[in-house]
Amino acid sequence: MVCAVKLLTRTAEGGRAVAAAAKLCYSPSDAGSLFEGLGPEKVRSFLAHLRKAGHFSPFEHASFTFAVDGLSRVASHQLVRHRMASFSQQSQRYVPVGTPECVLPPSVSENPECRGLFEEHARRSLELYRTLVDRGIPKEDARFVLPHGWATRLVVTMNARELHHFFRLRLCRRAQWEIREVARQMLLAVREAEPELFDLAGPDCLTEGACREPSSCGRPYATMEELLAR
Amino acid sequence: MVCAVKLLTRTAEGGRAVAAAAKLCYSPSDAGSLFEGLGPEKVRSFLAHLRKAGHFSPFEHASFTFAVDGLSRVASHQLVRHRMASFSQQSQRYVPVGTPECVLPPSVSENPECRGLFEEHARRSLELYRTLVDRGIPKEDARFVLPHGWATRLVVTMNARELHHFFRLRLCRRAQWEIREVARQMLLAVREAEPELFDLAGPDCLTEGACREPSSCGRPYATMEELLAR
Amino acid sequence: MVCAVKLLTRTAEGGRAVAAAAKLCYSPSDAGSLFEGLGPEKVRSFLAHLRKAGHFSPFEHASFTFAVDGLSRVASHQLVRHRMASFSQQSQRYVPVGTPECVLPPSVSENPECRGLFEEHARRSLELYRTLVDRGIPKEDARFVLPHGWATRLVVTMNARELHHFFRLRLCRRAQWEIREVARQMLLAVREAEPELFDLAGPDCLTEGACREPSSCGRPYATMEELLAR
Amino acid sequence: MVCAVKLLTRTAEGGRAVAAAAKLCYSPSDAGSLFEGLGPEKVRSFLAHLRKAGHFSPFEHASFTFAVDGLSRVASHQLVRHRMASFSQQSQRYVPVGTPECVLPPSVSENPECRGLFEEHARRSLELYRTLVDRGIPKEDARFVLPHGWATRLVVTMNARELHHFFRLRLCRRAQWEIREVARQMLLAVREAEPELFDLAGPDCLTEGACREPSSCGRPYATMEELLAR
Incomplete structure (x- = not known):
């Protein structure tokens, strides 16, 4: 079995909310008017500008909730280390184990x-x-x-700032293969839902053009397509 | 002038997502199926059960984004102390001050x-x-x-768990009047949007039937209507 | 094997720092002078007052670092869900497994x-x-x-506020036995180091005199001695 | 008046605890033995290695508590935005205002x-x-x-990871002058207490050799001495 990620729900018009919040910091207008006044093209260009400048703080206003199924407890143990996130996990104390579901x-x-x-x-x-x-x-x-590889299920919520951080760490070629696969599916899902918030995301080799890891893999990603291919 | 709160956006079907996440912990099903299978009545009764049991952890999956205008910097200084929240605030470094806008x-x-x-x-x-x-x-x-009372604007995002915590502290009669007014308007807005997530909220006198403050005001709230009246 | 907890280090004079920080909120003096002026007896009585009033926010200024050995990955997975804490855990990616070390x-x-x-x-x-x-x-x-019960090692840091929260949840009779045992050993260690910060700690049945769990165990703890006995 | 920072207390042997925690991740030994076995020179070289690799997670195990006096509420409002930190602040609700203490x-x-x-x-x-x-x-x-510049007092606790993040943002030449001065005094204090944890700290121009801000000041810091001079 292999893990499967599904985007359950998300902040409605999250990208527009992020752009309005960022604009508020430098504008005499109120956030409601800024939100109303932002068309799709302005949202897109303004979010690209924020991302380039590394100003990810307003990205916290857009939040995404995923169902993650078939993840080993090896990977779920890593996943829940992300503290700027919310998790609900199937309990092994209460839910009896059925068929042999071990991640291979x-x-x-x-x-x-x-x-x-x-x-x-x-x-x-x-x-x-x-x-x-x-x-x-x-x-x-x-x-x-039960083996470490036994499968679990979670509901995971992260905001777009934490997601960018998550993709930076967990889509690195040196990350564990299973959490990379979760991250890949999560990125595919949020790009479909809110492309302008995630036009560019991933490890430094792709987003910054250079790896800062002391023991780098030496194989930088060149494009989002390469990163998102299985 | 007096502060004004507007709900900008929120997690779509947040109550249903919270209920599905909570159900996942005790069910062999996957979260996607649980989410699909939950009708409004089941969501309502299940959320009431969670709240009564004090199991607020799944409430983190539903997030709400507000525009807050006309808040004094006295109150905004208190507001940003809530760490499980996201803030974007109008900058006094960059935005020139216009008309005399001081909270009275x-x-x-x-x-x-x-x-x-x-x-x-x-x-x-x-x-x-x-x-x-x-x-x-x-x-x-x-x-x-500029005086402490000078007005500022913010975009604020909190999830439903933090909102319950916020309402518990900030709707107490002993809280500062201005942050109480912000909290009151926020609670009105989220109750309209997702009534089942906030059917009961506020200080312990109302939700638990007893105040735990050592220097209590001695005037417990009896109903949500009383709490929400200006 | 059974888990073993050791207090590695902690904030020097943590109780005094907590008391000085709490006093600062209501005093015109500076924190340095307040800190200097606090003798052990004043610290003790002031901390007891804060705990009774439920004012745990200043307890964050005292931090404790533990070595935890021989914990199953079942329990470590629960432990790292506490977000207001810091963890370093032995890596199964890098450290080869030696003798069969499984928690029984x-x-x-x-x-x-x-x-x-x-x-x-x-x-x-x-x-x-x-x-x-x-x-x-x-x-x-x-x-x-490897089985879920396989043993791991961690370094864990929590501040005194989070520790009180941790002891409240994890020393409940309904908590998993292994994380209860870790919590018990942690509480023994911090009580020895800073007794005045932890004179009373544990589940609501002991500290509040009443359980709020809907499915309570019905066997309240009457004394700290009872709670701390293996 | 100008702000004054004093280090009240800190994790005893914080640098050694950080080094032991980091070593644990890649070692079959227990953390207690690793802690005992680390002499000052090994701690120093190991911490330098961690910092160069950008592996700051174990730096969370060492915590520092400061008294900050004479800070304007302009600057304290910025300071409390750092969420991975603990604050106790003198209350203007309870403490009557005395002499005219306004930051100039x-x-x-x-x-x-x-x-x-x-x-x-x-x-x-x-x-x-x-x-x-x-x-x-x-x-x-x-x-x-009262004017925004009115002085306040705080007790602030941050761990060494958050301090590195704080120094990176707040010692930038483009940060507000007053929070820069607080950061400078905090860095001086922690370098005296635990030099090996902070041998290099500050904005990217100094620690990474390059600024990533889109509107850079164009005047990179060359040395720690330059950064720490008033």
Whole structure:
């Protein structure tokens, strides 16, 4: 299985709200009038200007809520480290485990022998989980035997400023492959919904033209298309 | 002048997103299906249940963006202390000051002598500001002579969890009158937009039936109507 | 194995700093003079007053840094959800796994048959991890087969306000047993270091005299001693 | 008057705690042993390495608490916008205003005519404040006539990561002069206390060798000495 991201909802006219908020800082008008007066083309050019200047503070006014399914607890543990975000996660204390749903890393999937061992292990882990529950062990303790790769579900909300930060870190080629895949799907979804807020996003190699990591991968992204291809 | 609050935008179907996120924690389904399956009545009853249980964490998924105009810098200084929120504020470094816009406290307004002194002082402060700017003092330094009551404008975004916290603190009778008025207008606006997220909100006297402040005012609110009346 | 908490370091004279900061709000003096003028007895009584009034904001000025060892990734996943805190965690991407270190839940430990199955599973999981690494699978992917109970290490920093919040939630009898044990050891450590900041802490049943949970356990804590006993 | 910063207290051995936390991420040892094993020279070189790599996350484990006196409410309003920080501020609702304490901007101070007008205005504002209080206006409303430049006092706590961010923004030549002066005094104080955590800090022109602001001042800082000179 592979994770799947769906944009559940978002701030209506988020890009326009961001542009109005940014304009307010330098204008004698009120924000309501600024918001009314902004057409799509002005929003687009003004947001591009803010992004180039690195002024991401007003991007906080636009917020996006995603359903993330089929993410391993390896990746969800990383994901919830982002503090400027909101998470609701399926509970392993309360929700009984059903079919063997373990995220299969590509490196394992491509190696038939390893894949066999991995899948057999996932099945046995689930069997043991069930045996323990049958023997009276609480679900919250039986889950200790489930593999790290076991899949979870979350609802995640981030604003556009945190999303830019998230894409910068997590779309780097050196990020873990699974959180990169979540980030890629999230970026695809928000670009479809509010293209002008995310016309350019990703690691420094793409957005700044240079990597600042001391142990760089040496393979900079040249275009958004390259970044967004699976 | 008196402050004016306008709801600029918000998370579309925020209440439904909150309910779906909360349901996810205890359900084997995915969040997308839960979101689709929730009708208005189910959303309403489920949100009431969450609020009663004090489980406000999923309320973070619904976000609201306000234009606040005519707020004194006394009150804006308090407002921006709320850290789980986003602010864009009109800059006094860049925006030149125009007409004498000073927030008049009701206690001053009701006293003709004091009101006269107050308004005369506001006029003179603006005159001195202009004199200083004419003498070459930068706007960012000339503003040091403007009174604390000088009006400012902000765009403010808070999620529904932080809003409940904000209403709890700032609608208390002991809160400063001006930030109470902002909170009152914000609560009116979000109740119109998403009534089920804010069916009950405010200080502990109203929502919990008891005040925990050591120096309580002794005048508990009995109903939302009483709280929301000016 | 069972988790072990050690207080690594903390704000020097944190209680005195909290008391001075709180006094500043209501005093014409400067904070340096207030800090100098506060003897241990005044600090103690003033902090007790703040706690009773629920004024925890100045408690943020005192910060505590812990080493936490032997925590399962089940519990560390919950721990890092506390956003007003700082975490550094041993990386499973970079640190190779050594001996089978899996946290054994008491419910499993007390059942010889289950314990045998559990420990055998932990051994086999480690064997498979090693086999995968030998076959060329990257460590970051091989770890997908390790059980959720696998032990991790963290450095955790929280301020005294967040600690009070943490103890309130995580020392509740309904919290997961492992995070309760971490919280218990953390509270023991900070009470030894700064008793006046934590003279009373824990769930509402103990600190407020009443539980607000809709599905309460019905067994309130009566004393700090009872709360702190293993 | 001019603002004065004093370091009240801090995390004991904060630099060593940061180094131990960072080492933990890549080491099989426990944090207690790593902390014990780190001598001053190892701490110094390891922290320099982290800073160069831009890995500031472990810097959160070291926290610093300052007394800030004589800051205008113009500058305190900016200061409290930093959300990863803790503030306790002298209350104008409760503390009566005494002598005319208004921060005098250098641009005004250097112009005798303007200075005279400014100081006369500060005196008259205080007189009016007292008249209003005598007429029965509450202190919290009378303060609306005090100038923006009126001085306040705060206790401020920031961790070393946020301090680096604060110095990056607020020591820029384009930052407001007063918050620059606070930042300069804060940096002097933390460099004396924990030099290895702050061997290099400040705006990008100094730490990265290049400014990213679209409207750059064109006068990069070359050395820490230049940055720290008044």
